[in-house]
Amino acid sequence: MIKPTPTEHWLSMRRADFATLGDALDYAGEGETGFNFYTGRGELSDVLSYADLRERARDTAQRLMSLNLDEGARVALVADTVPGFMVCFFACQYAGYVPVPLPVIVGLGSRDAYTRQLRSLLQGCDADVALAPEAFMSFLESAAEGMTLSYIGSYDSLDDLAPAEGDLPPQDVTRTAYLQYTSGSTQFPRGVVISQAQVMQNLSSILELGVQMRADDRLVSWLPLYHDMGLVGFMLAALTSQRSVDYLATRDFAMRPRQWLSLISRNRGTISFSPSFGYELCARRIRHNADDFDLSSWRIAGAGAETIRPDSLARFADTLAPGKFDRRAFVACYGMAECSLAISFAPLDQGLAVDYVDAESLAETGVAKPADADSSERAARFVECGEVLPEYDFEIRGDDGRILDEREVGTVHVRGPSVMSGYFERPEESARVLSEDGWLNTGDLGYRIGRRIVITGRAKDLIIVNGRNIWPQDLEWLAESQPELRPGDALAFAAPSESGSDGAVLVIQCRVRDGAAREELIKRLEGLMRRECGVECLVEAVAPHTLPRTSSGKLSRAGARRDYIQRLTEQLQRRQSAAASAGEAAVVESDRQAG
Structure with a gap:
């Protein structure tokens, strides 16, 4: 009978102090x-x-x-x-x-x-x-x-x-x-x-x-x-x-x-x-x-x-x-493959530290103004990911490249000895995220409190509607607070609307089979997004277990957006095909009557 390897043993522990x-x-x-x-x-x-x-x-x-x-x-x-x-x-x-x-x-x-x-x-x-x-x-x-x-x-x-x-x-x-x-x-x-x-x-x-x-x-x-x-x-x-x-x-x-x-x-x-x-x-x-x-x-x-x-x-x-x-x-x-793995760790033995911020200020100004967790006004909540490891320099930068102050939300940039050499045989991709002096644009949005870092989401996932910054996880959290939905049942993203500009879309995995009940849930969610987040949001219900995931098991907003646009395209093609068929039938009927 095989036995597992032991926990403690005689060999003195070394913590990765090796060359290779x-x-x-x-x-x-x-x-x-x-x-x-x-x-x-x-x-x-x-x-x-x-x-x-x-x-x-x-x-x-x-x-x-x-x-x-x-x-x-x-x-x-x-x-x-x-x-x-x-x-x-x-x-x-x-x-x-x-x-x-x-x-x-x-x-x-x-x-x-x-x-x-x-x-x-x-x-x-x-x-x-x-x-x-x-x-x-x-x-x-x-x-x-x-x-x-x-x-x-x-x-x-x-x-x-x-x-x-x-x-x-x-x-x-x-x-x-x-x-x-x-x-x-x-x-x-x-x-x-x-x-x-x-x-x-x-x-x-x-x-x-x-x-x-x-x-x-x-x-x-x-x-x-x-x-x-x-x-x-x-x-x-x-x-x-x-x-x-x-x-x-x-x-x-x-x-x-x-x-x-x-x-x-x-x-x-x-x-x-x-x-x-x-x-x-x-x-x-x-x-x-x-x-x-x-x-x-x-x-x-x-x-x-x-x-x-x-x-x-x-x-x-x-x-x-x-x-x-x-x-x-x-x-x-907090970490990413481009940095080998880790960028920051929260302190041990203290549990999660949740930062409550004024959601309205965050959406309008991009500043994570502290809010009272017990206040009646809606607060956005983000988990603090601890102090950035000392091997890294890090900055939060605005869209114009300006280094932002504490609690100003921008894109996280890091530099240090653990940052990748680049993407394999993709020099243009590498140059897009890695500067000549070694700064990596992580693509993540966040803010700092001293050397503590708070991640608010991916820059590519941010929903911008009429100049307001909407965090998709806020919409998802509101949706999943409804009794019909579970965590992981909602994905929010920006997608082209009928006007041509991007609008907010929320796709939910819906287990409600009754058509009227499903429609009521959709209308309730649209009203909730309007009241709580100040945004008009189109809600679409899909079958359970259909929201896309990445290869590592994460829910994929990019995949959900792609699937949503594909469904819209197919619907448009069906309508155009039906309209064309109806037009042909009308011509045939007109010719018949004329004959």
Whole structure:
């Protein structure tokens, strides 16, 4: 019977003070800790200690080198939560190649759409090698059809390659560590180039300052390994601090979220992160028997990767209180793949800090004027994401490039040693967001309070109507406060109106089947948006489970806008076709009568 790797062991902890990821694995491999893989039923299926990972990765590196690839060759890896992915990722570190994690299909989405996505990413990174678990080989082979690759196969198939002779190349801090594709980058993929020095710097800050990793820490994760929070936060951070981590595959979490909490409870996990929707999913599914869990060991319940919804996290804390969950464990953070991972962390042991601001002032002037949380006037609420890590310079800038004062909302810019080198083979895209002196335009809107940062949303998502700034999450929050809707049932965005200018649109997933009741809900929501936000908003109801998500599981406003415009276009075409048919019929009838 296999046993999970231990939490504490004899090897002295080092917090990412290594030159390269390969150096970090060489050290971690001297200890007893490692990766543990669990099934959706909570059974331990695989164990990969760092000692075994080092041995297997070095052997696999020699086999990959037999392909005679150039230094820096891209090795595309379908990043399922399996040992083979980790082995091949670190084989690339030893061989001098660049691993490129690719997404896995999680839901019951279109096979064709997933295959197109893989093909787009393979082309985007100019892959030399493409590898996948056996279960994903049919997708990968279809995606790579007609492409010139040096090798395509399953992770296990590499055992059939004869190892190259000679030594592995020396580790080099200047090499590219990996390419990380940004969420939703399917049609126009953007691979973030992260060097060894950049990721090691960020990992050091995460471990020393963000989570303050301790010798008794154990990580638990269901996050996808093709997403920066899963890859860097729960694979690389664990290895570079020599901590054990327990994995549940993302698709298993989606089907059985209780297993995430069961793993934390059984294995005494101390650190686990999730976007808001993960906490919300647990709160909805675990309505009874919350006292089956003992979550008292969970010291850091991180929240990030999307706009943090305080209501969702509050529901989770209330639901799991019988399971000894302490809401002070919540830690908000802010980051992005373009910065390796982390930009800011809220302080530990204090829970969420919510900033209440005057919504009218925010919409009219762009200033986040403090408001009394208990005031009768409507207040906008934003979660503070803590202090920006000291490795970064950061500024909030207006549309004209002016550096803004405290509480003035603008675009977040950061500069520091963890910022990406650029997007792979996309110089124009890189130049658009990365200045010559190293400032990254994050594309996020926010404001600062000293060095504390508050994120209000994405610049591209902001709805501007008649000169007023409308935050889409305000409209979504109001909609989801209605009894017929749940968190995650609404997306707001700007779209062309009949007048030609952009108007506010809210698409809701509606479970109400009665036509009259559905129409009443739509009219109620339109009135609510008018009264509370001062904006005329068109509300459209769609079927449950149809709002689009990115590859990492986030709700996609851009996708909802695209789908909405497509539906409008199809409706217009049907009307035009019907009108044309009616016109033809009228001509025929006129000719008949004339004859």
